[in-house]
């Protein structure tokens with residue numbers, strides 16, 4: 211892996227606050243291109259990337275994610291919602307959507323932008339499916355899954371984060 215790719219990977223952080231400045235169309239296209247070129251099982255590419263810029267839609271989506279993520283969706287000038295069709299890849303649709311999401315997060319980073327991966331889940335005890343509500347707002351078919359929401363924009367600030375040491379996560383003992 212070239213140093214520049216590793217640098218982008220290591221510099222990407224989860225961004226909680228975005229500036230108001232818009233993201234240019236060329237950058238959005240580059241980010242989507244990175245998602246398009248993600249690998250997938252049997253090259254099925256079972257995804258759709260929904261680009262949300264519209265203020266009203268952003269507000270509606272922000273209403274159905276857990277409270278702590280509302281501001282990211284409202285503040286970021288755009289969010290990309292990654293949806294997958296389990297019929298096109300019944301075995302690995304989650305991984306397919308996850309890889310496409312990360313490709314786009316890294317592309318955003320390489321363009322001087324930031325992102326936050328918002329997972330779609332219900333808090334304990336909540337009965338109404340948040341995923342179903344997002345699908346209704348965005349007109350996603352029932353049989354599809356929403357893998358992630360990725361607000362993207364110019365970071366207002368960049369937090370630090372750490373990783374486990376390589377010795378904690380790598381076993382060398384299995385090499386012949």
Ligand SMILES: Cc1cc2nc3c(=O)[nH]c(=O)nc-3n(C[C@H](O)[C@H](O)[C@H](O)COP(=O)(O)O)c2cc1C
Pocket residue numbers: 222223224225279326327328329330369370371372
């Ligand atoms: C599958 C997945 C789901 C995530 N869901 C959320 C989320 O819902 N809200 C959030 O603030 N961050 C979410 N994150 C971001 C992680 O919290 C973050 O990547 C981790 O704390 C490491 O921080 P860093 O990305 O700044 O290095 C998610 C990341 C992944 C890969």
